[in-house]
Amino acid sequence: MTEFPTEPPSASMPERASETTPESPWPLRVLSENLKRYFERAPEAWIEGQLIEANVRGGHAYLTMRDLDVEYSLSLTVWSSVLRGLDAKPEVGSRVVARVKPSFWLKNGRLSMNALDIKPVGIGDLMVRLEKLRKALFDEGLFAPERKQPLPFLPQRIGLITGRDSDAEKDVIKNATLRWPGVKFEIRYSAVQGVNAVSQVIAALKDLDNNPDVDVIVIARGGGSFEDLFPFSDEQLVRAVAAAQTPVVSAIGHEADRPILDDVADLRASTPTDAAKRIVPDFHEEKSRIDQARERMEYAITRFVDRELKNLESLRTRPVLAAPEGMVTVRKEDLLRYRERSYSAMTHRLRREVDAIHHFKTQVRALSPQKTLDRGYSVVQKADDLSIVRQPAEAPAGTPLFIRLAGGKIAAMSEGEIADAN
Known part of the structure; x- marks a missing residue:
């Protein structure tokens, strides 16, 4: 490094720039030489x-x-x-x-x-650098299918980022409007090539992503050379698209050299026209599908109603519904039959029990004391306490007695014990 002569600082000259004052300044050459030494290092x-x-x-x-x-x-x-x-x-x-x-x-x-x-x-150097970045982003997971957001079936408002008065803008608006006349656009113009492309596209993307009315964002350009499309492989732009909350469609329109934007976007369209066809449904196709669905529903409902009417008619012709009183009549006959059987059984049982009672009554009467008296027997009782006399010693002479016969009783007086003739 070249050495430059420096003036030795005097006793009154500050050694550092921060020590200079209006009263004790540096000569200009001192500052210049210090700056030169600094930049040379x-x-x-x-x-x-x-x-x-x-x-x-x-x-x-x-x-x-x-x-x-x-x-x-x-x-x-x-x-x-x-x-x-x-x-x-x-x-x-x-x-x-x-x-x-x-x-x-x-x-x-x-x-x-x-x-x-x-x-x-050269182009080769750019492509090598581009593939290196693509691999790094792939390893990071920015291209993973599970990160991609599904597009809404019918976006109410489409955000469009494209060049001013470009063919890409006309293609997207024309084809989307032909497919769905009521579609609306929120357009942001930006440079799509050159030094300002990356910053302007990122600014437009953030603006549309923060708009709650925008359902999907399309970044469109109608093809171009590899150098012209290089901004759409810029790492800042790619990461901004990956971080967007709104689904993003890449419609750069270059098949030979795909920019990295195609890989990170939620949907890649081959051209701006293809993007218009894929972000909105075709009105006539959807109307035709609705008509077909309505016809199938009408046919299915008609078949269902006819089948149920036949089922109802089949139910109405069944005997239980044609003559519902038949079920009651059968049950009535069963009740009458059961009642007759019950009455017959009860009558038979009562007769048997009556006969048994008469039999027991006859047995009781045959064994009663009265029947014994009727056969000529008598019962001797003391007249004072009506106790039965069973032994002669119980009625000594002079004992008043009652003698119970079959037809009544008579009074008697005991004459004492009489010897047995046998």
Whole structure:
């Protein structure tokens, strides 16, 4: 690194910039030399952008590079020695990478960037970079089918992001309106290629995603070259689409080189016309389906009613419904028959029991004391206490007695015991 002479600080000169005051300032050369030493220590860096201006004067090239996504630009100086050693001279409009290092000019206090090497970025390099990003996003799961949101059957309002007065806009609106005349659009115009495309498409996407009336968002462009479509593979745009709460349809219209937007979108349409056909149903087809469904329903209902009428007629002709009193008549006959059987059984049982009672009555009467008296027997009782006399000793002479006979009783007096003649 080049060394520059520096003025030794005097006793009154501050050592640091933060210590300077109006009363004790630095000489301008001190600040300039310190700045130069600071920038000279900065390392070299590779940067990428689009070359938008190139002037060659005195064998040196003075270039202007612009960032690919935002409106930032940077001036570069390519010395003749470096310019002669380049394999290919950079062209305005091309995408390049440059190895740069800052340089500070003491005389005019100008900061510039010296380009030590410049290389154009070819299609092959972009495709390799694109496939690397695609694989990284795939591994992250942004392309997974389960992350994709289903589109509404009939969106009430469609958000459309496209270029102003573009064929893509006309194709989407025309074909969607032909299929469903009542469809409404919320259109956001943005650049669809170039340095401003990514930022404007992201801004339009966020605006439509925050609109509760928008049911689906279509990002449309009518094809183009690989370089023109490169913004639709930008990582910021792809992640913004993946984070959207509203379903997003990609309608870029490029079959050969699919941008990454096609992979992360909830639906990929091959063209803007195809997008219009897939986001809204066809009115005539839906009306035809409704008519067919109505005819099938009418046919099914008619068959059901006819079948039930036949079932009712079959039920009405059954005997139980044709003559419902028959069931009562049968039960009445059963009741009469059971009553007669019960009456007969009870009568027979009563007769048997009456005969048994008469038999028992005859037996009782045959065994009664009266029947014994009727046969000529008598019962002797004492007249005072009517106790039965069973032994002669119980009625000594002079004992008053009653003698009970079959026809009554007589009074008697005991004469005492009489010897047995036997």
